[in-house]
Amino acid sequence: MSEGEFDLIARIRQRVALRGDVALGIGDDCALLVPPPGMQLAVTMDTLNAGVHFPADTAPADIGWKALAVNLSDLAAMGAQPAWCTLSLTLPQADAAFVDGFCEGFFALARQHGIALVGGDTTRGPLSVGIAAHGFVEPGRALRRDGARVGDDVWVSGTLGDAAAALAQWKADAAMTPGLRARLDRPTPRVELGRALAGLAGACIDVSDGLLADLAHLCRASGVGAELDAAALPASESLRATFDADVRRALQATGGDDYELCFTAPTTQREALEALSRALGLPLSRIGRIVEGRGVSCDGIGHAASGYQHFA
Numbered sequence: 001m002s003e004g005e006f007d008l009i010a011r012i013r014q015r016v017a018l019r020g021d022v023a024l025g026i027g028d029d030c031a032l033l034v035p036p037p038g039m040q041l042a043v044t045m046d047t048l049n050a051g052v053h054f055p056a057d058t059a060p061a062d063i064g065w066k067a068l069a070v071n072l073s074d075l076a077a078m079g080a081q082p083a084w085c086t087l088s089l090t091l092p093q094a095d096a097a098f099v100d101g102f103c104e105g106f107f108a109l110a111r112q113h114g115i116a117l118v119g120g121d122t123t124r125g126p127l128s129v130g131i132a133a134h135g136f137v138e139p140g141r142a143l144r145r146d147g148a149r150v151g152d153d154v155w156v157s158g159t160l161g162d163a164a165a166a167l168a169q170w171k172a173d174a175a176m177t178p179g180l181r182a183r184l185d186r187p188t189p190r191v192e193l194g195r196a197l198a199g200l201a202g203a204c205i206d207v208s209d210g211l212l213a214d215l216a217h218l219c220r221a222s223g224v225g226a227e228l229d230a231a232a233l234p235a236s237e238s239l240r241a242t243f244d245a246d247v248r249r250a251l252q253a254t255g256g257d258d259y260e261l262c263f264t265a266p267t268t269q270r271e272a273l274e275a276l277s278r279a280l281g282l283p284l285s286r287i288g289r290i291v292e293g294r295g296v297s298c299d300g301i302g303h304a305a306s307g308y309q310h311f312a
């Protein structure tokens with residue numbers, strides 16, 4: 001970018017704290033990192049583009065939060081402990097106020113999960129934020145998509161459909177219900193849950209494109225099918241108060257951007273999972289079962305194809 005690039009990088013860098021597993025952070029050609037011995041490195045990357053993944057007028061702090069949250073959610077879905085990330089920032093102009101706002105949301109969430117920003121790239125172009133995140137998981141304990149077995153329960157964390165409901169309100173030019181909008185702008189990555197599920201769950205995926213679509217990916221990877229009970233899908237009070245049952249069910253089953261974890265576990269783990277739910281203060285709902293065959297059925301609600309697809 002222009003001269004302004006280095007000012008912007010300096011603004012970001014001043015917010016980064018020193019820590020022992022980062023031998024060399026922002027400022028050189030590469031970061032030098034110190035992985036703990038014996039752990040597997042989990043690596044993921046997600047990009048958010050203005051107008052595609054968030055409304056162009058979203059507050060910079062919310063963009064910073066969400067860009068990191070979606071990557072932490074992928075680490076969570078793998079059962080990995082977050083460690084490091086890099087940030088590719090593309091901005092229409094060298095906008096210090098935007099970067100400061102962005103950093104506010106980004107570092108608020110980064111601190112909560114102990115993830116360190118160790119480098120990145122800053123360029124000019126249409127607003128876009130790409131983050132690569134790295135975490136650790138014990139060998140053999142990662143929550144892969146291919147571990148579901150016939151007879152397992154299907155579970156989901158938290159509530160479904162809130163973010164999609166806010167997006168539907170926004171698209172209809174209606175006022176967004178605050179409780180729903182918060183779920184769209186500031187999703188909560190279920191990192192502690194993911195760590196705790198390593199060893200309990202068979203397979204896991206985060207719900208980014210919609211429950212039916214994401215569970216279908218998991219089923220395909222595992223070579224199984226799933227039957228869901230639409231009445232068991234968890235709904236927030238805000239969603240119940242805002243949409244009637246039919247619309248609500250469709251939002252819960254097919255709406256994206258929830259970043260809850262959907263996972264499978266043998267029926268013998270029910271008590272352990274209920275205890276975990278109490279310990280974390282996070283609802284875990286049993287929403288169906290893994291069956292022989294292919295595909296996901298949910299009391300007649302639209303099928304897997306309804307998930308968000310960029311090139312459809």
Ligand code: ADP
Nearest residue numbers: 009012026027028029087088089119120121122
């Ligand atoms: P190079 O040209 O060698 O790639 P850059 O000028 O792009 O170096 O970046 C200088 C330093 O600042 C590097 O350490 C890079 O990782 C870091 N950096 C650049 N942009 C960002 C950003 N948006 N967030 C964090 N670190 C960044």
Ligand code: MG
Nearest residue numbers: 029120121122
């Ligand atoms: Mg560079």
